[in-house]
Amino acid sequence: MPTAVVDGVRTHWLEAGRGEPAVVLLHAFPLHAGMWEPQLEGLSDRYRVVAPDLLGFGASDAPDDPNAYSVNRWADAVAGLLDHLGLDRVVLGGLSMGGYVAFAFWRRHRHRLAGLVLADTRPGFDTAEVADRRSAQARQVADEGTTTLIETLLGGLLGDHTRAHRPMVVDAARRLMDNPPAGFIGALEAMKRRPDSTPDLASIDVPTLVVVGDDDAVSPPEVARHMADAIPEATLAMIPGAGHLSSFEEPEAFTREVAALVARCQSPGRSH
DSSP: OOEEEETTEEEEEEEEOOOSSEEEEEOOTTOOGGGGHHHHHHHTTTSOEEEEOOTTSTTSOOOSOGGGOOHHHHHHHHHHHHHHHTOOSEEEEEETHHHHHHHHHHHHHGGGEEEEEEESOOSSOOOHHHHHHHHHHHHHHHHHOSHHHHHHHHHHHSOHHHHHHOHHHHHHHHHHTOOOHHHHHHHHHHHHHOOOOGGGGGGOOSOEEEEEETTOSSSOHHHHHHHHHHSTTEEEEEETTOOSOHHHHSHHHHHHHHHHHHHHHTSTTOOO
């Protein structure tokens, strides 16, 4: 199990394959890097694929202090991991919370991006209602642990078709949510404090894939469509039958779209 100390923090990641550009995938809340296993398998015959556990999740460190978590710190940790792995420019993909980190990476380390995948995410900051809900969820985890919140989240993150017809996927998602309570609380605070990335969209000048499950109730297709329209080199892909965790619910369709985006990044005239 590969781990490294990056900026004083133990970081764990999954890795498979060889080839350039490398593809780096950032997981959703409250899952860990294991959610990308289908993409590690599906892309590694052509590319090096790296999926880190963000601070607070999986086998990476999980500080108790909620102030230790932010989208900027996660983004800088990803850059530090790229340094450790000897990777210069990569195609970076993030789903949901991972997308928030990808926006921060664009602001802070854009010279390292050959392409971008924004999956089931949104550029805007939290509304007051969403921020209040995150605060209540953090209090719930502090008082009761994560079990009840995981069951609540499963109902919103997975699409209706998945919940009704794919119990093995539901069970697998539940296992991927078994992460430290400190990570839940820190991530909820970090997401609540994240800045508005909407002004950054027009500046994104690398090939970009905006992908969304057609049954995503958290970051719905209309949000993805507006985001794709605002990014100059973006294409929009809708994944049928998937909810918010589109890469996990319909992995083959998702992986095909990512592979097509990476191929765009390799086209003549692109530096990599």
